[in-house]
Structure formats: structure tokens, C-alpha cells
Amino acid sequence: xxxxxxxxxxxxxxxxxxxxxxxxxxxxxxxxxxxxxxxxxxxxxxxxxxxxxxxxxxxxxxxxxxxxxxxxxxxxxxxxxxxxxxxxxxxxxxxxxxxxxxxxxxxxxxxxxxxxxxxxxxxxxxxxxxxxxxxxxxxxxxxxxxxxxxxxxxxxxxxxxxxxxxxxxxxxxxxxxxxxxxxxxxxxxxxxxxxxxxxxxxxxxxxxxxxxxxxxxxxxxxxxxxxxxxxxxxxxxxxxxxxxxxxxxxxxxxxxxxxxxxxxxxxxxxxxxxxxxxxxxxxxxxxxxxxxxxxxxxxxxxxxxxxxxxxxxxxxxxxxxxxxxxxxxxxxxxxxxxxxxxxxxxxxxxxxxxxxxxxxxxxxxxxxxxxxxxxxxxxxxxxxxxxxxxxxxxxxxxxxxxxxxxxxxxxxxxxxxxxxxxxxxxxxxxxxxxxxxxxxxxx
Ligand SMILES: C[S@@+](CC[C@H](N)C(=O)[O-])C[C@H]1O[C@@H](n2cnc3c(N)ncnc32)[C@H](O)[C@@H]1O
Ligand code: SF4
Numbered sequence: 001x002x003x004x005x006x007x008x009x010x011x012x013x014x015x016x017x018x019x020x021x022x023x024x025x026x027x028x029x030x031x032x033x034x035x036x037x038x039x040x041x042x043x044x045x046x047x048x049x050x051x052x053x054x055x056x057x058x059x060x061x062x063x064x065x066x067x068x069x070x071x072x073x074x075x076x077x078x079x080x081x082x083x084x085x086x087x088x089x090x091x092x093x094x095x096x097x098x099x100x101x102x103x104x105x106x107x108x109x110x111x112x113x114x115x116x117x118x119x120x121x122x123x124x125x126x127x128x129x130x131x132x133x134x135x136x137x138x139x140x141x142x143x144x145x146x147x148x149x150x151x152x153x154x155x156x157x158x159x160x161x162x163x164x165x166x167x168x169x170x171x172x173x174x175x176x177x178x179x180x181x182x183x184x185x186x187x188x189x190x191x192x193x194x195x196x197x198x199x200x201x202x203x204x205x206x207x208x209x210x211x212x213x214x215x216x217x218x219x220x221x222x223x224x225x226x227x228x229x230x231x232x233x234x235x236x237x238x239x240x241x242x243x244x245x246x247x248x249x250x251x252x253x254x255x256x257x258x259x260x261x262x263x264x265x266x267x268x269x270x271x272x273x274x275x276x277x278x279x280x281x282x283x284x285x286x287x288x289x290x291x292x293x294x295x296x297x298x299x300x301x302x303x304x305x306x307x308x309x310x311x312x313x314x315x316x317x318x319x320x321x322x323x324x325x326x327x328x329x330x331x332x333x334x335x336x337x338x339x340x341x342x343x344x345x346x347x348x349x350x351x352x353x354x355x356x357x358x359x360x361x362x363x364x365x366x367x368x369x370x371x372x373x374x375x376x377x378x379x380x381x382x383x384x385x386x387x388x389x390x391x392x393x394x395x396x397x398x399x400x401x402x403x404x405x406x407x408x409x410x411x412x413x414x415x416x417x418x419x420x421x422x423x424x425x426x427x428x429x430x431x432x433x434x435x436x437x438x439x440x441x442x443x
């Protein structure tokens with residue numbers, strides 16, 4: 001879902017050079033070969049990078065909190081908290097970052113906000129209130145927009161979720177992963193099953209809409225165990241469920257010491273079970289890993305998958321911004337201290353580049369083909385600024401292979417059931433001709 005981040009070595013090299021790569025808005029408004037007739041909806045992603053402990057499978061930009069020193073006054077259930085001064089300095093940096101970015105999104109309304117991590121629920125509700133207030137003061141927000149906050153079990157005390165709601169959060173995403181104590185310890189989580197259930201219960205009492213994150217194909221997991229996980233999750237009647245196939249990512253503890261994982265056949269049976277159980281309770285699979293009741297799809301993630309725009313602020317945050325003749329990708333400094341230092345000095349962006357014309361079809365398909373309902377052909381032209389002829393041959397080839405349905409009457413292009421099962425093969429058909437096939441994004 002979140003694009004690739006630069007290697008730490010690149011960041012160190014750029015840091016040594018200490019050159020700002022950020023161009024002015026005027027630079028991006030100059031003429032070019034792409035013709036975007038309208039700009040897509042704009043979302044805002046805010047990255048809060050700290051966690052109590054780094055999980056052994058995780059390759060997100062998350063950094064373990066120093067465990068030394070006495071618990072702070074606002075300590076969470078696990079007995080540790082962010083230092084209040086650090087929290088405020090980080091929000092100062094986010095506000096400086098946002099202000100530097102404003103000329104690039106001038107006059108555009110924001111359709112959704114996602115506060116992700118790391119573990120955003122380590123931040124006190126008062127800090128989240130300050131953050132959302134600061135965003136509102138600087139950007140025009142669509143009335144009633146979705147504001148999601150990611151929360152981890154075991155990082156909050158009772159009533160904290162209600163306080164987040166009071167601060168303006170409208171949707172909570174709870175990172176449960178598993179409701180089984182043995183499994184939670186096998187995957188190195190800091191919370192137990194009782195804390196996971198308590199978090200979901202509290203989210204369901206405090207919010208009209210919320211999400212549970214689970215993973216499957218976990219170390220030594222059986223089909224029966226997965227069935228029990230689903231029973232527990234579905235008993236809470238979640239409006240939204242995200243279920244990710246565990247991926248062993250390079251440079252993680254699991255990559256160095258691989259656990260015993262279900263084989264491909266078992267993983268495929270697991271996905272069938274997930275599809276069956278979720279459908280039975282009215283949760284629709286609208287994206288590879290996302291299931292929702294009617295009216296509860298995640299607006300923020302939908303905007304990513306529809307190749308919309310997003311401004312990303314915070315350590316290591318990625319952004320994609322469109323202009324009438326180009327599409328820009330940005331990355332902020334990854335390491336939190338480096339990020340704060342640079343953002344406060346007016347240089348939050350560590351890397352930015354214009355997406356090459358030849359890469360746009362694949363980038364568009366990498367996102368939109370993750371959706372069960374695919375995309376409208378007119379959107380391809382609208383969001384990439386390219387003529388349809390740029391993908392005509394690949395669309396035809398995908399249809400001939402039975403991977404894609406192209407409904408000419410409605411102009412809607414959808415992956416077939418087979419295309420959805422072999423998504424990376426389907427997406428690879430849209431790679432620039434001279435590049436080798438790449439793996440699809442994480443599910
Ligand atoms: C931004 S992450 C972390 C959210 C939150 N800090 C947590 O751990 O619960 C969002 C979700 O990605 C999923 N995830 C993280 N690493 C993964 C991996 N290696 N394979 C599959 N899913 C993963 C987890 O379900 C996680 O809840
Ligand atoms: S708590 Fe979430 S973000 Fe933090 S290390 Fe674990 S999976 Fe990654």
C-alpha cells in the first residue's frame with residue numbers, strides 16, 4: 001500500500017550533502033507532455049513513527065522507543081509513553097512540514113486524513129487534538145471527512161479512544177493481528193489476546209466505524225486456528241476488516257530467522273475460508289486485503305487505490321501530487337530525529353522525482369487493479385494524463401489471457417476472478433516493455 005522507501009544509506013548520503021531537493025510550485029506548473037484535465041481528490045497522510053517494540057516481521061518506518069527511564073506521567077498500559085517534549089517537537093516539525101508543502105496543494109480541499117505509524121495511539125489525545133487542529137488551520141478540509149487513527153492494543157488506558165474521538169478522529173484502525181496468546185508471542189507482539197479484545201470492544205463502543213487488522217498464514221497456523229481467529233473478529237461485527245497474508249520482508253528479524261509458515265496450498269485454503277466467512281456476514285471484499293460492510297469502505301485507502309493524490313507528512317512519509325502536466329512523488333527524511341531537524345529547518349523532503357511517462361501505466365494498474373471493481377477507462381486518462389492508446393495493447397493481451405474484463409458499454413475494466421488470483425501477472429503486463437516483471441505490492 002505504501003510505496004517503496006529509500007535505503008538508509010541513501011538517506012545518510014543525502015544527509016551528508018544536506019541539499020534541499022524541493023522545487024517551487026512554479027517549477028511543477030511548467031508545460032509538459034502529460035495532459036491531466038482535472039486534478040484527482042487529495043488526501044493527507046501523517047506518519048507517527050514510534051512503537052513500543054519493533055515486531056520481527058515489520059518493515060514499516062517504525063522506531064522502538066527507548067526503554068530506559070521511569071514511566072512518564074502519561075504512561076500507557078505497557079508502562080511506557082512518549083516523552084511529552086518529544087511529542088510536541090514532533091508535532092512542531094509536522095506543522096513546519098505541512099506549511100512548506102502548502103504551495104504544492106494550493107486551493108485544493110482534503111478528502112480524507114490518515115494518521116498512521118508506527119503506533120499513533122502512543123500519542124496523548126491532547127497531542128492528536130493539537131495535530132488535527134493544526135491541520136484544520138492550514139488546509140481546507142471537506143466537511144465531515146474521514147479521519148482515521150491507527151491504534152495498537154496495550155498502548156492506551158480506558159477512555160482514551162473516546163478522547164481521540166473528541167479530538168476529531170472519526171475512524172479507528174486497530175492492529176490486532178491475532179486473538180491468540182501463543183500466536184501473538186510467536187509474532188513478537190507486545191500485547192496479549194485480552195488486550196486485543198478490550199481494544200476492539202472499546203473501539204466499537206466509541207466509534208461509528210472502525211477497522212480490525214489481522215494477518216494470516218502466520219507461523220505454524222492451521223486452518224482451524226484461522227477459523228477461530230475469524231470467529232472472534234466477526235463476533236465484534238466490525239464494519240471493516242483488513243486481512244493481510246504475512247510477508248517475510250527483507251532486513252527483518254523473520255528474514256534472518258525464518259519461522260515455519262503454511263505452504264502455498266494451505267495459504268490458498270485460508271484465503272478461501274476468509275472469503276467464505278466474511279461474505280456470510282455481509283462484508284464485501286472490495287480490495288485484495290480489505291473487506292467492508294456497505295458504507296464503510298476506507299475512503300483514504302480507496303483514494304490510493306484509485307490513483308488519487310496524497311500529501312504525506314512525517315518521518316519517511318511518501319506523497320503523490322499531480323499537476324496539469326506531471327505527477328510528482330516525494331519522500332520525507334526517514335529517521336525521526338533527522339526528519340525533525342530538517343523539517344524544522346524548512347527541508348522536510350529528502351527525495352522527490354517526477355514519475356516518468358513510461359512508468360505511469362504500471363503505477364496506475366498497480367493500484368487500481370487491486371480493487372474488485374477495477375477502474376473506469378476515462379479515469380486512466382484523467383489520472384495519468386496519457387491517451388488510452390498507451391495501454392491498448394496490454395489491455396487486449398490481458399483480456400485474451402482471461403485476466404481482465406473490459407465492459408465496453410460502461411467503460412469499466414475489472415480483473416476477472418483469475419486475474420484477481422494472479423494479480424502480479426496481470427499487473428506485469430503493463431510494465432514498460434524493456435523492464436523485467438516486478439512483484440505486486442503487498443496484499
Ligand atoms: C502500518 S502497519 C502497523 C499498524 C500498527 N502499528 C500495528 O502494528 O498494529 C498496518 C498493518 O500492516 C500489516 N502488516 C505489517 N507488516 C506486515 C507484513 N510483513 N506482512 C503482512 N502484513 C503486515 C499489519 O496487519 C498491520 O496492522
Ligand atoms: S507495532 Fe506495527 S508499526 Fe510498530 S513495529 Fe509492530 S507492526 Fe510495525
